[in-house]
Amino acid sequence: MKNRAIAFAKRNLIEMSRDSLSYIFCLAFPLAMLIIMSIVNESIPKEAGMTLFRIDNLSGGIAIFGQTFVMLFSALNVTKDRTGSFLIRLFASPMKSRDFIGGYFLPMAVVAVLQALVAFVSSFVVSLITGYELNPVGLMLAVAAVIPSAVMFIAIGTIFGTLFSEKAAPGLCSILISLGSFVGGIWFDVEGTGGIMEKIGKCLPFLYATKAARAAIKLDLSKDAFLIPILVTLCCALVLSAVASLLFGKKMRADLS
Amino acid sequence: MTAHVIIVSFSRGDVYYYLNGKQNIRQGAVFMCDAIVTHGLTKRYKDKTAVNGVSFNVEEGKLVALLGVNGAGKTTSIRMLTCLSKPSDGTAEVFGHDVVKEADAVKHLVGISTQDTAVAENLTVKENLEFMASLYLEKERIAGAVSEAVKAFGLEEFVNKKAKHLSGGWKRKLSIAMAIIGEPKILFLDEPTLGLDVLARRKLWTEIEALKSRMTIVLTTHYMEEAEALADRIFVMIDGRIAAEGTLNELENRTGKKGLEEVFIKIAEEGK
Numbered sequence: 257m258k259n260r261a262i263a264f265a266k267r268n269l270i271e272m273s274r275d276s277l278s279y280i281f282c283l284a285f286p287l288a289m290l291i292i293m294s295i296v297n298e299s300i301p302k303e304a305g306m307t308l309f310r311i312d313n314l315s316g317g318i319a320i321f322g323q324t325f326v327m328l329f330s331a332l333n334v335t336k337d338r339t340g341s342f343l344i345r346l347f348a349s350p351m352k353s354r355d356f357i358g359g360y361f362l363p364m365a366v367v368a369v370l371q372a373l374v375a376f377v378s379s380f381v382v383s384l385i386t387g388y389e390l391n392p393v394g395l396m397l398a399v400a401a402v403i404p405s406a407v408m409f410i411a412i413g414t415i416f417g418t419l420f421s422e423k424a425a426p427g428l429c430s431i432l433i434s435l436g437s438f439v440g441g442i443w444f445d446v447e448g449t450g451g452i453m454e455k456i457g458k459c460l461p462f463l464y465a466t467k468a469a470r471a472a473i474k475l476d477l478s479k480d481a482f483l484i485p486i487l488v489t490l491c492c493a494l495v496l497s498a499v500a501s502l503l504f505g506k507k508m509r510a511d512l513s
Numbered sequence: 514m515t516a517h518v519i520i521v522s523f524s525r526g527d528v529y530y531y532l533n534g535k536q537n538i539r540q541g542a543v544f545m546c547d548a549i550v551t552h553g554l555t556k557r558y559k560d561k562t563a564v565n566g567v568s569f570n571v572e573e574g575k576l577v578a579l580l581g582v583n584g585a586g587k588t589t590s591i592r593m594l595t596c597l598s599k600p601s602d603g604t605a606e607v608f609g610h611d612v613v614k615e616a617d618a619v620k621h622l623v624g625i626s627t628q629d630t631a632v633a634e635n636l637t638v639k640e641n642l643e644f645m646a647s648l649y650l651e652k653e654r655i656a657g658a659v660s661e662a663v664k665a666f667g668l669e670e671f672v673n674k675k676a677k678h679l680s681g682g683w684k685r686k687l688s689i690a691m692a693i694i695g696e697p698k699i700l701f702l703d704e705p706t707l708g709l710d711v712l713a714r715r716k717l718w719t720e721i722e723a724l725k726s727r728m729t730i731v732l733t734t735h736y737m738e739e740a741e742a743l744a745d746r747i748f749v750m751i752d753g754r755i756a757a758e759g760t761l762n763e764l765e766n767r768t769g770k771k772g773l774e775e776v777f778i779k780i781a782e783e784g785k
Contacts, residue, residue, distance in 0.1 A: 347596075512596070
């Protein structure tokens with residue numbers, strides 16, 4: 257049986273695996289941040305009571321931070337295809353809109369899971385070095401817990417890639433990477449800061465994604481720490497995926513009109 | 514359910530027939546040997562009519578050339594026939610399937626090599642062919658189709674080379690190989706030799722010539738000698754219309770000129 261979405265996903269995965277930038281941004285950069293922030297954490301006096309960069313908190317944050325680059329690469333994959341004539345050639349094939357969306361989502365989901373595995377394995381190693389042991393079960397649960405946020409970021413990237421040009425989409429993704437990192441509670445305690453930052457953070461899905469990942473690592477599956485954040489992230493992932501699918505289909509029809 | 518069709522008579526391009534006992538008439542009929550039939554095919558953009566009421570038939574198994582200057586409507590016509598663009602008016606059928614209403618069926622019947630070589634740059638020649646084959650063929654047929662396409666276009670030594678490292682000529686061959694790997698009944702080649710040196714062009718002609726026995730081919734080109742060498746029938750497009758059609762002999766007789774270039778210039782001047 258022909259599965260055109262899988263065939264297209266395979267093509268996208270191969271193309272990405274041959275682009276050194278995807279290794280730098282999707283794997284090396286988050287890993288470097290994990291190591292740097294762990295060193296920073298070691299330099300902070302214990303009396304300061306600052307636990308944000310402690311490995312049990314940092315690990316989840318880094319996993320979400322890495323996914324923001326998955327968003328960037330999702331946008332790049334779509335814009336690159338749209339810029340060249342390859343996508344137009346594929347529009348003349350029996351591929352349908354759902355095959356394209358499946359083909360763009362699947363390889364990025366594989367990258368996101370690999371990225372989470374690398375981040376959490378590295379975190380485990382860091383935890384052994386720093387003496388703050390992480391629970392392997394929590395880390396395994398966290399791999400599953402970051403899947404909804406991965407889908408959400410892939411959907412955002414696909415939306416940007418569909419709507420904007422090869423020049424505009426990466427720029428917009430960079431803005432979102434910065435915004436997501438700040439209000440997503442990755443680099444500072446948004447809820448502890450309060451005020452407008454907390455309000456913005458709670459209006460956007462990034463904070464919930466980070467909270468769910470951190471709670472999973474700590475095996476804190478309580479309603480406030482895990483269940484509500486994961487549900488919010490999941491709902492956003494589903495809605496944004498539907499929007500991405502609709503927009504891509506609309507754009508495809510417009511290109512073929 | 515079995516449909517019983519009895520063709521009663523042909524008359525001036527119309528077919529009178531019985532389908533399941535009911536009498537029907539098909540005007541401007543699609544004969545069994547027609548691969549493409551268009552009636553008043555038109556494409557309008559906001560401020561321009563790119564294709565203006567074009568009607569023509571392409572017989573199955575023939576190679577036809579669409580000639581015309583830039584902006585004559587050749588590529589737009591091909592885009593409509595390959596479901597890449599919707600006609601603003603008129604109809605087009607590919608083996609009896611309407612390009613708008615039955616686009617899915619049409620997409621299984623056509624292959625296209627676009628003006629810009631549409632290949633996945635980071636994939637090897639083999640991976641490009643495998644990918645395209647997997648969109649059209651069952652899994653068990655892919656390997657055979659790939660090796661056949663590689664052989665047909667002499668791509669053996671580049672099989673594991675990335676497409677982005679191929680020269681223009683080889684990239685063009687890969688693009689055509691990708692267009693035929695799905696075993697289309699009609700192959701559209703949009704300026705296949707554009708930008709190629711004379712040797713690469715002549716080599717590609719031989720390969721296109723070899724495809725003639727396997728499928729109907731519609732070729733657009735600016736090179737008169739290309740159309741002269743390859744085409745069974747020539748359509749000259751001027752300002753979105755078909756200004757003349759026929760074999761080279763017929764066109765020469767009509768214009769009183771010798772050679773396609775002279776014929777083309779005469780038709781183009783008449784069409785202005």
